[in-house]
Amino acid sequence: EPGLYIVATPIGNLADLSPRAADILARADLIAVEDSRVTAGLLRHIGTKRPMIPYHDHNAEGMRPGLIARMTTEAVALVSDAGTPLISDPGYKLVRDARAAGRNVVTIPGPCAAIAALTLAGLPTDRFLFCGFLPSKAKARVDAIGEVAAIRATLIFYESGPRLSACLSALAEGLGDREAAVTREITKRYEEAVTGTLTHLAMRYADAPPKGEIVIVVAPPGDEPLPEAADADAALAEALTRLP
Ligand code: SAM
Numbered sequence: 001e002p003g004l005y006i007v008a009t010p011i012g013n014l015a016d017l018s019p020r021a022a023d024i025l026a027r028a029d030l031i032a033v034e035d036s037r038v039t040a041g042l043l044r045h046i047g048t049k050r051p052m053i054p055y056h057d058h059n060a061e062g063m064r065p066g067l068i069a070r071m072t073t074e075a076v077a078l079v080s081d082a083g084t085p086l087i088s089d090p091g092y093k094l095v096r097d098a099r100a101a102g103r104n105v106v107t108i109p110g111p112c113a114a115i116a117a118l119t120l121a122g123l124p125t126d127r128f129l130f131c132g133f134l135p136s137k138a139k140a141r142v143d144a145i146g147e148v149a150a151i152r153a154t155l156i157f158y159e160s161g162p163r164l165s166a167c168l169s170a171l172a173e174g175l176g177d178r179e180a181a182v183t184r185e186i187t188k189r190y191e192e193a194v195t196g197t198l199t200h201l202a203m204r205y206a207d208a209p210p211k212g213e214i215v216i217v218v219a220p221p222g223d224e225p226l227p228e229a230a231d232a233d234a235a236l237a238e239a240l241t242r243l244p
Helices: 019-027 036-045 060-070 092-100 113-121 138-148 161-175 198-206 229-241
Strands: 003-007 030-033 052-054 075-078 105-108 128-133 154-160 179-184 192-197 213-218
Touching (some): 003 019, 003 092, 019 075, 019 105, 030 036, 030 060, 060 092, 113 154, 113 179, 113 192, 128 138, 138 161, 154 161, 161 179, 161 198, 161 213, 179 198, 192 198, 198 229
Parallel strands (some): 003 105, 030 052, 030 075
Antiparallel strands (some): 154 213, 179 192
């Protein structure tokens, strides 16, 4: 059937591609992709080849009208390099415009790093807030953290290895020294989840930035020390004394 198909793909382990996702991809007239090399690999895995068209932050605006037009008669699938499209990835405007144009919109749910991390963290799951990537500039990061500090929910952040320790320190300073989990390489060979307080985790990763893809999960506000620089410094000094 013609329309737009939002297809979640694996975040590491190819066996996580659902049979329905594989079926839709194999039958799509066109697949809108972030990186054609990545999606070509996935298609090879399921033994198929389909026409692909790039759809990413830099060309999305220009690509949308043509894609929406093609959805009248063709099945157009949208995928990201990994995980669920639209989640810290392009796509919501395509869905918005497809709907506005009266196209059929179908989702094929599957892997999502944020949800997978939440299931590994061992932190409350009744209320959570997905915060995406924090800004890389220090001032903007402090502001972004301040905006969520009072929210009574578990917080989920996407991050990359090199920035991890700085990010954890900024979180400790802005949120107080809450319990947290650093989850890494989910569904891959070196999957791990390391738990501890934010300052403990910041120390742990200070000298050894981990490789791979990371999700940070932070507990809701509780009775941890007040999020003031002085307290964070004291906690850091105290943590230092406990190092082997
Ligand atoms: N749309 C994808 C999703 O929700 O699954 C996420 C895309 S975002 C551009 C990429 C970020 O997702 C990475 O920087 C990392 O924070 C997270 N991520 C993706 N795959 C991961 C994995 N296997 N383990 C841990 N984090 C992962």
